[in-house]
Amino acid sequence: MELQKLSNGNHHDATVPVEGGAPSEEEEKFLQHKDDASKRPQFTDFEGKTSFGMSVFNLSNAIMGSGILGLSYAMSNTGIVLFLILLTCIACLSCYSVHLLLRSAGVVGIRAYEQLGFRAFGHAGKILAAVVITLHNIGAMSSYLFIVKYELPLVIQAFLSQTSSSEDWFMNGNYLIIIVTAGIILPLAMMKHLGYLGYTSGFSLSCMVFFLSAVIYKRFNIACPLEVFGNFSMNAEIPEDTCTAKFFTINQETAYTIPILAFAFVCHPEVLPIYTELSNPTKRRMQNIGNVSILGMFTMYFFTAIFGYLTFYENTEAELLHTYNKVDPLDTLILCVRLAVLVAVTLTVPVVLFPIRRALLQLLFPGKPFHWLRHIAIAVCLLFAVNLLVILVPNIRDIFGITGATTAPTLIFILPGLFYIRIIPTNQEPMNSRPKIQAACFTALGFIFMTMSLTFIALDWMSGEKRSLGGH
Ligand SMILES: NC(=O)C[C@H](N)C(=O)O
Numbered sequence: 001m002e003l004q005k006l007s008n009g010n011h012h013d014a015t016v017p018v019e020g021g022a023p024s025e026e027e028e029k030f031l032q033h034k035d036d037a038s039k040r041p042q043f044t045d046f047e048g049k050t051s052f053g054m055s056v057f058n059l060s061n062a063i064m065g066s067g068i069l070g071l072s073y074a075m076s077n078t079g080i081v082l083f084l085i086l087l088t089c090i091a092c093l094s095c096y097s098v099h100l101l102l103r104s105a106g107v108v109g110i111r112a113y114e115q116l117g118f119r120a121f122g123h124a125g126k127i128l129a130a131v132v133i134t135l136h137n138i139g140a141m142s143s144y145l146f147i148v149k150y151e152l153p154l155v156i157q158a159f160l161s162q163t164s165s166s167e168d169w170f171m172n173g174n175y176l177i178i179i180v181t182a183g184i185i186l187p188l189a190m191m192k193h194l195g196y197l198g199y200t201s202g203f204s205l206s207c208m209v210f211f212l213s214a215v216i217y218k219r220f221n222i223a224c225p226l227e228v229f230g231n232f233s234m235n236a237e238i239p240e241d242t243c244t245a246k247f248f249t250i251n252q253e254t255a256y257t258i259p260i261l262a263f264a265f266v267c268h269p270e271v272l273p274i275y276t277e278l279s280n281p282t283k284r285r286m287q288n289i290g291n292v293s294i295l296g297m298f299t300m301y302f303f304t305a306i307f308g309y310l311t312f313y314e315n316t317e318a319e320l321l322h323t324y325n326k327v328d329p330l331d332t333l334i335l336c337v338r339l340a341v342l343v344a345v346t347l348t349v350p351v352v353l354f355p356i357r358r359a360l361l362q363l364l365f366p367g368k369p370f371h372w373l374r375h376i377a378i379a380v381c382l383l384f385a386v387n388l389l390v391i392l393v394p395n396i397r398d399i400f401g402i403t404g405a406t407t408a409p410t411l412i413f414i415l416p417g418l419f420y421i422r423i424i425p426t427n428q429e430p431m432n433s434r435p436k437i438q439a440a441c442f443t444a445l446g447f448i449f450m451t452m453s454l455t456f457i458a459l460d461w462m463s464g465e466k467r468s469l470g471g472h
Pocket of ligand 1: 067263266
């Protein structure tokens with residue numbers, strides 16, 4: 001009944017049902033402004049002050065994460081042209097998905113992924129959205145802390161000019177992630193608004209630009225075939241095409257390309273929180289923020305992938321940093337690059353934490369006003385749980401493989417498409433209208449990607465060759 005009214009109702013209708021019966025304060029304010037809303041979508045759920053530029057930094061930082069490290073590997077399994085086609089497709093689909101979310105949020109009047117879930121499918125929809133966001137973002141946060149756990153001791157070791165690890169506490173990844181969490185991540189996660197993280201996001205992005213510059217520089221500096229550091233080097237039986245770039249190739253690992261790319265472009269849980277804090281918020285402005293960020297990251301992803309691939313060709317590993325490590329673990333530039341990547345992913349953790357906290361607040365304390373204790377306690381619990389996960393589970397990468405193959409397509413394709421179909425009133429856009437049919441195809445594409453990825457992972461596992469999913 002409630003859903004019926006929602007999907008058929010007009011969004012200017014003051015009887016639009018709200019969660020829990022009575023309208024919450026923020027929804028009441030929105031309804032009072034329904035006359036303005038007839039002119040253009042007007043949000044009063046929160047009055048944001050974050051500028052366009054800061055929002056671009058935050059969204060770009062949310063997009064850019066460990067996913068970037070798996071792209072050269074993806075390119076080595078598809079060839080340059082197929083990779084570029086797939087990268088372009090996923091980037092465009094990602095922009096379209098942002099459009100679907102923004103349109104739906106404009107109708108609902110509250111810029112929260114979970115609220116869209118509620119409007120579309122009632123409580124089940126809200127819980128589904130919150131659970132998927134929580135699982136995905138915990139996966140992303142863990143993958144970032146995994147990088148810290150395994151890379152930071154190696155960086156410290158190299159700065160101390162040691163070639164083997166020692167028993168010292170500062171070489172122990174577990175202690176190091178606790179220190180980094182308590183000293184850097186937690187204070188940032190305690191910020192009241194995501195907008196305040198714009199500066200650290202800008203810094204994180206500049207670290208990634210440095211990473212890209214080094215990848216480009218190294219392309220002209222490392223000879224192929226690789227002179228592997230340490231006890232053995234490539235012998236004379238190097239296959240002829242080891243150092244030739246492929247434009248188009250398909251092999252068993254090509255199947256991992258879509259999950260790797262989909263994961264690399266996920267930023268959708270962060271889109272609505274960033275929209276909420278945007279000053280002068282209009283759909284167009286926020287869509288532009290999405291487009292600029294996705295285009296910027298598309299460019300960075302492409303250049304990182306191609307220069308990484310053109311350095312190592314067939315030898316590119318699932319994690320680009322490891323491949324550099326094989327050449328010369330003590331190279332100062334590569335050391336600085338690894339440090340820069342560490343800083344970048346560390347500064348991304350708080351940005352990715354915000355949507356989980358929002359999802360949990362919506363689930364556990366709906367309609368409650370902001371409270372510092374809740375705000376901080378949730379951040380502490382989340383970081384504690386993620387630290388525990390990263391410390392206790394030795395091989396978490398396969399778990400990420402599954403979550404990456406399921407939650408990433410769900411967040412980008414399936415949920416935005418379904419929400420759009422259910423939320424946009426049928427008297428504005430009938431079910432057989434072009435936008436709704438497009439949204440339905442988009443959802444179907446998400447299911448196809450998910451099934452494909454899971455099938456290939458299952459086949460891979462059954463054949464006994466466990467492989468990790470690139471950036472996860
Ligand atoms: N924000 C995320 O969920 C993942 C991010 N796109 C990454 O590449 O790491």
